[in-house]
Amino acid sequence: MTNKNKKYYPEIEAAANFPNIEEKILSKWASENTFKKSISNRDKSKEFVFYDGPPFANGLPHYGHILTGFVKDIIPRYQTMKGSKVDRVFGWDCHGLPAEMESEKEFGISGRKQIQDFGVEKFNDHCKESVMKFTKEWEVTVGGKKGWVDFENDYKTMDKNIWSLLFGHSSNFGIKD
Structure with missing residues (x-):
């Protein structure tokens, strides 16, 4: 008996449709909560927090944002690969x-x-x-293209609680007031 007509692999297109492939992957990650699981399955691991941004929130993202986002994304991905629990907090410059x-x-x-x-x-x-007019567009563009970012627990420079963090760190740079 011959197996020459039996297909072992699904047929694929000769030319890859990368936007379609990307959409399928992003949909799968969204439906399976892959980003959140990448954090929660490391609850007992060493913690690493990556504060991303902040871009100005009153404009649309452009290629420069995407490019720098790709570069910055190396740090949290590397820490994740090392086994750390990595919170990726996105921020908005509102001033x-x-x-x-x-x-x-x-x-x-x-x-x-x-x-x-x-x-x-x-x-x-x-x-x-x-300043918060374009946040949804940022979520769609940055969340999908650049990588995994936590938009639900974002920070905004107009929030008073972020200022204590910023002024606390400024003492390390010799800034007094």
């Missing part, structure tokens, strides 16, 4: 000119005087709201 410039553009104002006339508190409140 500074990008947030202010976006709000100025939206309100059609510019400069200190116009902000004061508009109302500093009202302007600041809008800046706080606007």
